[in-house]
Amino acid sequence: MQKILIGAAFVLAAVILAFVTGVGPGPALADAGGYIVEADQVAQLLNRENVVMVDMQDQDGYAGGHIEGAVNIARSEIVVNNPYPNLIAPGEQIEMVLGQNGIDNDTLILIYDDSNNMDAARFWWTLLVYGHEEAKVISGGLQALKNAGFPVSMDPPAVEAKTFRVAEPNQNYIATIDDIMAQVEDPREDVILLDTRSSEEFESGTIPGSVLVNYELNNFEDGTYRPVQQILLEYKQRGITADHDIIIFCAVSVRGAQTFLALYNAGYRNLQLYDAAWVEYSDLKVDECDQVDTDVPAEEEPEEEEPEEEIQAPGG
16 A cells, blocks of 8 residues: 555656646657566466566575476576676577577566566566567566465476577667767767666766666665656656666666666666676776876875675676
């Protein structure tokens, strides 16, 4: 009941804001909703033909308990870690992983995790890049499904392998270091660099010109996504509207993917995820500083920065 009342309050606030400012959703917004589903909607979706539920826990977590019937695809299976952590895996790797888990190009994929919607969103974004839009993230993940009464199992389901074929990766959803440097060196007013990390990380260093919106803003305290109207209001209040080109990043583009999905589900389409993320940008800037400072007297040499612990953390 509390969540319903909060949602209603946000909807009312959005209406008032639009009336006062004259700024409604605008033609830049696409149709919203449909990419994030609540746990209580999942049973009906499972009644369709050719549906696969994917658990994004690591292997130990999956073995310790998952929703009955769900296959396991961990984040480590859909990324590569060279030259930087958590880069999108090549198409042939995605084809192999999906095919061996009984997924083909006609499969509706329902994705959940136990990591604040981050890993599920990262997999969803990967599928979007490779042309598969029949995928939905289950808001609140494993705990929400348990709360909805879904049975938990420790046994993997029997799976018949299928053939999955990726499309050419859609570069419209991926930002590169060249895109970042172009904005840093010659900022465009219609482009927003959106940092989704914590305020502590942001204050210790960010890409120049970035706007901070911690990815946790997208969630309620129980880990479920906020509804579309709340997302629209929160980001509009910060000047992040759908008529901008928005480049999203975090440390290794896992938290960034969670925000990408929140905005995409709210109707934003001019979105890119900076896949190599802060870890690449900060690494290149350190290298650049090393080259510039080779002749600095010893007493003035900058201290070497400690590697960010964030890179090693489960999130990104």
